[in-house]
Amino acid sequence: MQLTVNGNSLDIDAEPDMPLLWALRDIANIRGPKFGCGIAMCGACTVLVNGQPRRSCSLPIGDVDGEVTTVEGLADGDTLHAVQQAWIAEQVPQCGYCQSGQIMSAVALLEEVDNPSDEDIDNAMAGNLCRCGTYTQIRAAIKRAAGSKAGA
Amino acid sequence: MGKILRRTFLIGGAAIVGGVAFGAYYVTRPYDNPLEGRTAEGESTFNPFVKITNDNTITIIVPRAEMGQGVTTSLAALVAEELDVTLDAIQVEHGPASAAYYNSAMLEEGAPFPPYEHGLIAETVRDVMGGVGKVLGLQVTGGSSATKDAWMKMREAGCAARETLKAAAAEREGVSASQASTDNGHVVIGDKRIPYGELAEAAAAMSPPSGMELKSESEWSLIGKSQPRTDVLAKSTGAPIFASDVRQPDMLFATVRMNPRLGGPMNSFDASEAEKIAGVVKVVDITGEADELFGGGFAVIATNSWAAFRGADAVKVDWGRANYPETSDELFQTLEAAFDNADTAHVAREDGDTDLVFADAPRDQIVEAEYRVPHLAHATMEPMNATAHLREVDGRMKLDLWTGTQAPTITQSDSAWAAGIEDASDVEIHTTYMGGGFGRRGEVDVTRHAIRVAKHTDGKPVQVIWSREEDMSHDTYRPASIGRMRGIMGDDGLPRAVEISAASPSIIGSVMARTFPSLNPAGPDNTMFQGLHDQAYAIENYKASAHQADISIPIGFWRSVGHSYNAWYFESFLDELAVSAGKDPVEMRIAMLKEHPQAVAVVEKVAEMSNWGTSSGAGTGKGIAYHWSFGAWVAMVIEVSSNSDVISIDNVWAACDLGTVVDPRIVKAQIQSGAVYGLSAALGQEITFRDGMVEQSNFHDYDAMRINQCPTITVELIKNTEHMGGAGEPGTPPAIPALANAIFAATGKRVRTMPLSKEVEFAA
Numbered sequence: 001m002q003l004t005v006n007g008n009s010l011d012i013d014a015e016p017d018m019p020l021l022w023a024l025r026d027i028a029n030i031r032g033p034k035f036g037c038g039i040a041m042c043g044a045c046t047v048l049v050n051g052q053p054r055r056s057c058s059l060p061i062g063d064v065d066g067e068v069t070t071v072e073g074l075a076d077g078d079t080l081h082a083v084q085q086a087w088i089a090e091q092v093p094q095c096g097y098c099q100s101g102q103i104m105s106a107v108a109l110l111e112e113v114d115n116p117s118d119e120d121i122d123n124a125m126a127g128n129l130c131r132c133g134t135y136t137q138i139r140a141a142i143k144r145a146a147g148s149k150a151g152a
Numbered sequence: 153m154g155k156i157l158r159r160t161f162l163i164g165g166a167a168i169v170g171g172v173a174f175g176a177y178y179v180t181r182p183y184d185n186p187l188e189g190r191t192a193e194g195e196s197t198f199n200p201f202v203k204i205t206n207d208n209t210i211t212i213i214v215p216r217a218e219m220g221q222g223v224t225t226s227l228a229a230l231v232a233e234e235l236d237v238t239l240d241a242i243q244v245e246h247g248p249a250s251a252a253y254y255n256s257a258m259l260e261e262g263a264p265f266p267p268y269e270h271g272l273i274a275e276t277v278r279d280v281m282g283g284v285g286k287v288l289g290l291q292v293t294g295g296s297s298a299t300k301d302a303w304m305k306m307r308e309a310g311c312a313a314r315e316t317l318k319a320a321a322a323e324r325e326g327v328s329a330s331q332a333s334t335d336n337g338h339v340v341i342g343d344k345r346i347p348y349g350e351l352a353e354a355a356a357a358m359s360p361p362s363g364m365e366l367k368s369e370s371e372w373s374l375i376g377k378s379q380p381r382t383d384v385l386a387k388s389t390g391a392p393i394f395a396s397d398v399r400q401p402d403m404l405f406a407t408v409r410m411n412p413r414l415g416g417p418m419n420s421f422d423a424s425e426a427e428k429i430a431g432v433v434k435v436v437d438i439t440g441e442a443d444e445l446f447g448g449g450f451a452v453i454a455t456n457s458w459a460a461f462r463g464a465d466a467v468k469v470d471w472g473r474a475n476y477p478e479t480s481d482e483l484f485q486t487l488e489a490a491f492d493n494a495d496t497a498h499v500a501r502e503d504g505d506t507d508l509v510f511a512d513a514p515r516d517q518i519v520e521a522e523y524r525v526p527h528l529a530h531a532t533m534e535p536m537n538a539t540a541h542l543r544e545v546d547g548r549m550k551l552d553l554w555t556g557t558q559a560p561t562i563t564q565s566d567s568a569w570a571a572g573i574e575d576a577s578d579v580e581i582h583t584t585y586m587g588g589g590f591g592r593r594g595e596v597d598v599t600r601h602a603i604r605v606a607k608h609t610d611g612k613p614v615q616v617i618w619s620r621e622e623d624m625s626h627d628t629y630r631p632a633s634i635g636r637m638r639g640i641m642g643d644d645g646l647p648r649a650v651e652i653s654a655a656s657p658s659i660i661g662s663v664m665a666r667t668f669p670s671l672n673p674a675g676p677d678n679t680m681f682q683g684l685h686d687q688a689y690a691i692e693n694y695k696a697s698a699h700q701a702d703i704s705i706p707i708g709f710w711r712s713v714g715h716s717y718n719a720w721y722f723e724s725f726l727d728e729l730a731v732s733a734g735k736d737p738v739e740m741r742i743a744m745l746k747e748h749p750q751a752v753a754v755v756e757k758v759a760e761m762s763n764w765g766t767s768s769g770a771g772t773g774k775g776i777a778y779h780w781s782f783g784a785w786v787a788m789v790i791e792v793s794s795n796s797d798v799i800s801i802d803n804v805w806a807a808c809d810l811g812t813v814v815d816p817r818i819v820k821a822q823i824q825s826g827a828v829y830g831l832s833a834a835l836g837q838e839i840t841f842r843d844g845m846v847e848q849s850n851f852h853d854y855d856a857m858r859i860n861q862c863p864t865i866t867v868e869l870i871k872n873t874e875h876m877g878g879a880g881e882p883g884t885p886p887a888i889p890a891l892a893n894a895i896f897a898a899t900g901k902r903v904r905t906m907p908l909s910k911e912v913e914f915a916a
């Protein structure tokens with residue numbers, strides 16, 4: 001199978017029904033997307049396919065119809081993505097395990113809506129569970145990133 | 153140490169067993185520095201906490217589990233403060249499993265006296281328990297004790313390194329040490345600034361000078377100030393820092409399936425279909441020895457995790473029965489029966505004579521209530537996993553284990569035993585960052601299973617990862633419990649008598665039975681009555697007791713342990729009493745706590761933060777809870793609103809006194825996190841049993857609070873306490889009662905069953 005991940009073309013030796021998450025983690029060694037539930041209920045595995053947020057645990061590689069972006073592919077050289085910078089500025093992570101997925105969902109939201117309302121944030125982020133309860137900081141970081149993009 | 157730890161002694165909540173008669177010599181004897189012999193080329197070690205290379209890389213060892221609570225920042229800051237370096241100039245490592253990293257604060261906390269009691273007997277017992285921690289060398293993260301335990305020893309480690317660096321510089325420059333000072337990673341003598349790296353080798357060979365002094369509070373530049381987390385970059389870039397991210401050459405992947413009737417046997421299994429699946433290597437029986445309590449089960453070894461999961465689904469298996477009640481209804485009947493069994497009752501506190509008061513009181517003035525809580529799963533975000541590499545090296549079996557563990561030394565000795573390795577030093581524990589812990593990652597089931605799988609991989613490393621379904625259905629649960637209360641108000645408008653009793657199985661008993669099967673915990677398990685007997689309320693007639701039910705479902709430490717339900721019983725029942733007499737629940741608590749100014753201060757503070765006494769409008773209501781746990785005084789007010797009988801949680805205010813705080817932002821984040829963890833349980837979490845199996849399997853039927861349900865949370869820290877309290881757990885206990893009390897204030901409905909969602913609907 002051919003996949004394009006973070007701009008690189010990868011040859012994945014796997015059956016088409018293998019979920020993208022496991023192709024990335026166990027075969028391509030791209031470990032930013034995390035395994036949390038396997039049934040699209042927690043968001044830890046979120047990646048972008050053609051810019052849309054997808055739960056990679058429930059997306060067979062045979063159905064991947066575009067370029068995949070994982071958290072590893074957000075930075076531009078040494079410059080982190082505005083969302084990652086905001087995550088650092090707000091000191092969002094606790095255990096950190098959910099955060100790659102949170103960041104990918106936030107990136108997708110800000111691509112869609114420049115200045116998301118609280119309701120927009122709720123709608124876009126409700127699929128991403130955080131057992132450490134970092135939601136207050138996630139909300140603040142999304143607003144900060146929106147502000148920094150507007151100012152840029 | 154392997155067999156000894158398993159077979160000889162242990163500490164539980166209140167129990168110390170076997171051979172505690174160690175002399176002071178053993179207690180004061182310092183451990184060997186475990187970093188000796190592990191340093192890289194050009195690197196020198198000063199003590200178990202500090203390494204410096206000659207090109208100036210400074211590494212601080214933080215030997216505690218980083219599961220989100222910020223220890224890799226706040227504990228590193230203790231060393232850095234004294235060493236006179238900033239946190240961006242250092243690296244942090246977890247370090248090896250070693251007795252040098254014992255945690256005595258956690259064991260002191262296990263003493264059967266509330267730590268705000270400083271009577272002679274209380275202090276003596278606490279000292280003995282702390283000493284035991286040192287002798288046993290338990291390197292454990294739990295009981296919200298990490299910072300408290302590190303407070304002296306990690307500052308002393310930084311101070312000793314600083315002073316020897318100064319002495320080495322003075323010797324080199326031919327001046328007296330008093331002419332040397334330090335500044336941001338350099339020793340300064342006159343106008344010379346010498347980087348620590350240049351001095352490290354010479355300094356590490358010297359013994360620390362005598363008469364060293366820690367910095368005074370006014371000299372602190374890191375302690376008490378929020379620092380950027382040392383792990384924030386890794387955690388914002390998806391860095392492979394978790395145990396499930398471990399990759400080794402030739403590594404295989406595997407998953408396990410243990411009997412869903414917990415502890416029951418595996419009668420037979422047929423793997424023929426599973427072995428046909430592409431990527432499946434083999435299916436093996438990993439049932440342990442007869443005295444182990446993890447039951448029977450198998451593992452599927454494969455070339456990737458997905459193949460392993462599919463393979464496991466394809467195995468046909470005949471599971472045997474478990475030896476506990478098969479349904480949740482029967483479990484609760486067992487709990488009810490425990491109240492009637494005088495043999496297993498333990499009275500933990502008896503002030504005055506409640507029996508007499510109730511016997512004389514008019515029936516209609518007595519307030520009675522029964523509360524119930526279910527079993528709960530930890531549901532850490534990262535499912536259980538470990539990577540094991542078991543192979544022969546020069547005729548000796550060696551084991552490397554990568555896992556997120558809250559208890560590396562226990563894991564090391566237990567793993568040596570499970571692998572059949574004589575000398576535990578042939579077992580290397582690589583402790584990774586943890587995708588959540590909450591008490592679950594102190595257990596040894598995950599590593600025992602991984603080692604049994606590694607016996608079948610011909611010396612290749614293997615990562616054993618559980619599916620979420622396996623994790624949810626094979627937890628060491630927070631136990632179910634029933635609380636029964638009765639109380640009566642006095643003429644002064646304060647409770648005159650309160651009797652509170654709780655029935656639950658023993659957590660310590662369950663942990664010890666599976667981790668240290670040959671030991672018998674002595675004395676009552678104080679986790680059963682923590683939160684009932686140790687509160688600072690003055691009640692003339694006050695009786696607290698616990699009733700132990702014998703149910704062999706595996707249970708364990710769940711964020712705040714017994715406080716997680718006992719606080720609800722106590723604090724919601726006090727609310728019921730206040731309502732019965734038309735008293736304001738804040739004023740009533742302040743009056744009951746007047747002997748303890750720290751407690752009064754947090755209650756008054758939270759009342760002010762929340763504008764207690766003013767209403768935010770029709771359909772809204774506020775509830776208060778105050779609870780002391782893990783050395784922290786916490787008062788919390790929650791505000792809810794009810795729209796067409798659907799409850800939204802709008803605000804949480806918390807005022808906390810944990811004494812000296814190393815990093816305020818991290819502590820506030822922990823209190824917030826603890827509150828969300830408790831509220832998540834209230835919103836709908838429940839582990840139930842049918843046919844001896846857990847009915848819930850994943851986040852669709854065991855969910856947690858999500859961003860759209862999360863209230864605005866405001867935390868303030870105040871300091872009237874000299875003692876240092878914990879931060880990871882104390883935010884959890886008051887959250888549920890504050891919510892239940894708020895729901896009553898808003899709707900008039902008193903909910904006495906958890907999850908509260910059984911009786912009210914929460915906004916989704």
Ligand code: FES
Nearest residue numbers: 036037040043057
């Ligand atoms: S692992 Fe994909 S949504 Fe949970």
Ligand code: FES
Nearest residue numbers: 095096130131132
């Ligand atoms: S930071 Fe731990 S699960 Fe989100």
